[in-house]
Amino acid sequence: MSHEADALGLPPGILAHHFSSLARQNEAMRLGMWLFLATEVLLFAGLFTGYSVYRFQFPEAFAECSRHLELTLGTVNTLVLITSSLTVALAIHYARTDRRRAAAICLVITLLFALSFLGIKAVEYAAHFHERSLPGKYYAYEAVKIPGAAMFFSVYFLMTGLHGLHVIAGMSVLSWILRRTLQGRYSSRYYTGLELGGLYWHLVDLIWIFLYPLLYLI
Amino acid sequence: MRLSEADSHALAGASAVPTYLHDGTTVMSWLNTRDHKRVGVMFLVSVILFFFLGGIFALLLRFKLLQPGPFFVDALGYNRLFTLHGIVMIFLFLIPSIPSAFGNFVLPLMLGARDVAFPRLNLASFYLYLAGAILAIWAMVQGGADTGWTFYTPYSSTTATQVFPVLLGVFILGFSSILTGLNFIVTVHTLRAPGLNWMRLPLFVWSIYATSVIQVLATPVLGITVLVVAVERVGGFGLFDPARGGDPVLFQHMFWFYSHPAVYIMVLPGMGVISETVSAFSRKNPFGYKAIAMSSLGIAFVGFFTWGHHMFVAGQSTFNAGAFGILSMFVGVFTAIKVFNWVGTMYRGAISFRTPFAYICGFLYFIVFGGMTGVALATTSLDIHWHDTYFVVAHFHFIMVGASVMAFLAALHYWFPKMFGKTYPEGWGLVAASLIILGFNATFIPQFLLGNFGMPRRYYQYPEHFQALNVASTAGATLLGFGFLIILIYLAIALKWGSRSETNPWRSKGFEWLTASPPPTHNFDETPTITQMPHDYRTHEPGGVIRVA
Numbered sequence: 001m002s003h004e005a006d007a008l009g010l011p012p013g014i015l016a017h018h019f020s021s022l023a024r025q026n027e028a029m030r031l032g033m034w035l036f037l038a039t040e041v042l043l044f045a046g047l048f049t050g051y052s053v054y055r056f057q058f059p060e061a062f063a064e065c066s067r068h069l070e071l072t073l074g075t076v077n078t079l080v081l082i083t084s085s086l087t088v089a090l091a092i093h094y095a096r097t098d099r100r101r102a103a104a105i106c107l108v109i110t111l112l113f114a115l116s117f118l119g120i121k122a123v124e125y126a127a128h129f130h131e132r133s134l135p136g137k138y139y140a141y142e143a144v145k146i147p148g149a150a151m152f153f154s155v156y157f158l159m160t161g162l163h164g165l166h167v168i169a170g171m172s173v174l175s176w177i178l179r180r181t182l183q184g185r186y187s188s189r190y191y192t193g194l195e196l197g198g199l200y201w202h203l204v205d206l207i208w209i210f211l212y213p214l215l216y217l218i
Numbered sequence: 219m220r221l222s223e224a225d226s227h228a229l230a231g232a233s234a235v236p237t238y239l240h241d242g243t244t245v246m247s248w249l250n251t252r253d254h255k256r257v258g259v260m261f262l263v264s265v266i267l268f269f270f271l272g273g274i275f276a277l278l279l280r281f282k283l284l285q286p287g288p289f290f291v292d293a294l295g296y297n298r299l300f301t302l303h304g305i306v307m308i309f310l311f312l313i314p315s316i317p318s319a320f321g322n323f324v325l326p327l328m329l330g331a332r333d334v335a336f337p338r339l340n341l342a343s344f345y346l347y348l349a350g351a352i353l354a355i356w357a358m359v360q361g362g363a364d365t366g367w368t369f370y371t372p373y374s375s376t377t378a379t380q381v382f383p384v385l386l387g388v389f390i391l392g393f394s395s396i397l398t399g400l401n402f403i404v405t406v407h408t409l410r411a412p413g414l415n416w417m418r419l420p421l422f423v424w425s426i427y428a429t430s431v432i433q434v435l436a437t438p439v440l441g442i443t444v445l446v447v448a449v450e451r452v453g454g455f456g457l458f459d460p461a462r463g464g465d466p467v468l469f470q471h472m473f474w475f476y477s478h479p480a481v482y483i484m485v486l487p488g489m490g491v492i493s494e495t496v497s498a499f500s501r502k503n504p505f506g507y508k509a510i511a512m513s514s515l516g517i518a519f520v521g522f523f524t525w526g527h528h529m530f531v532a533g534q535s536t537f538n539a540g541a542f543g544i545l546s547m548f549v550g551v552f553t554a555i556k557v558f559n560w561v562g563t564m565y566r567g568a569i570s571f572r573t574p575f576a577y578i579c580g581f582l583y584f585i586v587f588g589g590m591t592g593v594a595l596a597t598t599s600l601d602i603h604w605h606d607t608y609f610v611v612a613h614f615h616f617i618m619v620g621a622s623v624m625a626f627l628a629a630l631h632y633w634f635p636k637m638f639g640k641t642y643p644e645g646w647g648l649v650a651a652s653l654i655i656l657g658f659n660a661t662f663i664p665q666f667l668l669g670n671f672g673m674p675r676r677y678y679q680y681p682e683h684f685q686a687l688n689v690a691s692t693a694g695a696t697l698l699g700f701g702f703l704i705i706l707i708y709l710a711i712a713l714k715w716g717s718r719s720e721t722n723p724w725r726s727k728g729f730e731w732l733t734a735s736p737p738p739t740h741n742f743d744e745t746p747t748i749t750q751m752p753h754d755y756r757t758h759e760p761g762g763v764i765r766v767a
Contacts, residue, residue, distance in 0.1 A: 016337075017332065017333075018331060018332035018335075018409065019408075024408055025408075027407075027408055028335045028336075028405075028407070028408040028409075031403070031407055031408065032335065032336060032400060032404045035400045035404070035434055036400060038434065038435065039400075039434055039435075039437070039438040040438070042436075042438035042439055043438040043441055043442050044442070045438075045439065046438075046439050046442035046443055047442060047446075049468075049471075049472065050446070050457055050468065050472075053465060054457075054463075054465075057463070058463070135453065135454075135455045136450075136455040136456040136457075136459075136462055137453075137454035137456065137462065138453075138454065147463060148463055150456065150462060150463070151457075151464070154456055154457055154462075157455070158446065158449065158455065158457070162442075
């Protein structure tokens with residue numbers, strides 16, 4: 001039967017007993033991950049809705065506050081995240097061509113990019129705390145005093161904060177698949193776990209690609 | 219020839235293999251199980267527990283309402299009671315009830331699968347449910363929330379009661395619901411037995427599939443909404459606070475974007491149960507199979523575009539209100555298609571009037587009247603009169619308690635022999651069913667009248683001339699409570715001392731009956747090959763055959 005044939009030569013524990021073949025299991029895992037990504041998109045959709053509502057309600061305040069964000073840091077962070085998406089894609093490429101060492105190195109680089117993203121974000125957050133451009137009732141920023149400015153920073157902190165949590169979650173996923181890569185679990189015969197971790201990281205990147213123009217550019 | 223004992227035993231590998239109930243009997247073998255059937259049973263026990271807890275809150279509420287003035291509890295205590303009743307019944311009972319308990323148990327059996335696609339995730343979903351429940355109960359012990367289950371802002375972000383842990387609990391429960399839905403969708407896509415194509419899927423599977431789509435796509439929006447309210451309470455972000463330029467109606471939009479489709483999370487699985495049982499107890503193949511299957515998807519789809527009907531009086535534009543009203547009525551169309559086909563299934567069938575069939579009749583009655591009052595409420599001009607009155611309360615209880623709980627009880631009785639291999643007492647079953655249907659009408663028909671006379675919902679006191687109807691409603695609720703208690707007692711007795719049931723006591727041709735009752739841990743010794751539609755009583759072949767490898 002195909003179940004036994006598929007399990008042959010794979011590290012133990014990869015093919016679960018209730019799947020008839022590895023191909024079927026991969027299909028299930030991919031579908032599961034895409035559905036999970038859909039839930040993530042809808043989670044952020046709530047905040048994007050909030051952003052749109054208040055942007056139309058307070059257009060001047062949003063435009064003015066946006067100009068007071070650190071555009072350079074935001075741009076650098078965007079580049080950092082996009083590059084990290086490239087390195088995670090390379091990791092998958094190397095794993096499926098049986099170059100385990102290169103795959104592991106790419107994952108480590110991705111993790112370093114993720115860490116620097118968080119570092120740069122922390123610098124920005126520190127500046128916000130310093131100049132008191134804070135959300136809601138804590139807002140006391142001297143530079144912008146139009147009504148709605150506090151709302152901009154509420155939305156800003158909610159969106160970047162939730163995204164930051166996802167970066168941390170993504171880093172745990174990446175560390176997990178790095179461990180699995182070093183254990184020799186992924187090869188040209190089986191690399192779905194790594195692929196799914198990569199998918200999740202791309203989503204974290206993709207959300208930022210929407211946040212960056214909404215918060216920093218327009 | 220019917221699907222005989224011998225066939226089923228052949229499929230299950232006869233008595234040599236222990237059933238899933240006997241495959242490890244330690245507590246740890248349950249708590250650490252990956253078996254979808256055990257996870258289903260753990261969910262079943264939990265939801266029944268919470269159903270009774272929520273029921274006690276309801277009875278306490280009704281007890282207070284015997285008197286128009288202050289009585290039994292103070293106003294704050296009353297607010298806490300209806301909040302707890304709503305939260306427990308919706309998040310801890312109705313949403314997980316049929317999908318997580320029966321769905322988990324029978325869905326893989328119906329597909330001829332050995333388990334759900336992600337067994338570990340399935341167990342995780344149960345523990346998330348427990349964690350959310352514990353948080354919510356902890357909040358109750360701390361004094362509970364007084365916002366109603368809807369958490370409307372800015373009240374929910376400013377009241378002094380324990381809203382924060384409840385919100386966190388709801389967020390975690392949402393996660394549990396998402397994971398169950400995701401698991402079921404993937405299972406239906408990837409683990410169907412050979413020969414089981416989409417147009418042969420049991421109708422219960424179709425309805426659970428449609429439910430899962432809602433769970434996966436709507437629940438995250440509730441997650442972010444309650445999270446923002448939680449942040450608002452702690453950090454004063456002001457997104458929904460008019461004092462800080464926020465918009466409380468935005469909260470209502472986001473909340474109902476989940477919570478209206480959530481009504482279909484609560485009722486679609488019940489419709490699936492009715493589709494299965496109406497065939498089994500009429501001994502007839504489902505009439506209008508495709509129409510029933512597709513109307514499930516139709517309800518799931520259109521359910522996403524009806525949320526605005528909760529905000530007819532919240533300053534919504536006339537155009538929006540009209541559009542949401544018309545879209546809401548489509549749900550009535552899809553539901554009517556189902557009702558028509560269920561009745562068509564009964565027509566000229568060989569009906570055996572067992573307990574599940576009594577609940578089918580109850581279900582049909584409640585869904586038709588609950589549904590018709592729903593269509594009336596979707597009409598803006600009528601809604602302005604009925605909005606936030608007991609009319610609305612009676613309407614949604616007709617659907618959520620009337621229909622969904624009838625279906626839950628039909629499922630409980632229909633699958634009781636499947637799950638535990640025991641027989642429940644038929645006589646007591648019918649007595650309890652009559653009590654419940656009678657008690658339910660006595661509880662909620664007075665509430666329709668009260669609402670129409672203008673009694674607002676959630677009020678602590680009411681004018682004296684409403685007392686007679688309120689007393690009638692409380693009397694009905696007591697009757698209802700007795701009915702449920704009788705079921706609990708006879709099922710507990712049947713579980714312990716009941717006689718051993720046959721493998722397929724209903725002679726049902728649903729695919730889940732192809733294996734032994736209770737099934738062995740691995741469900742089927744050999745994966746069955748499906749050769750015909752479910753519930754095909756016209757032919758004499760069993761629903762599936764073993765292909766000898």
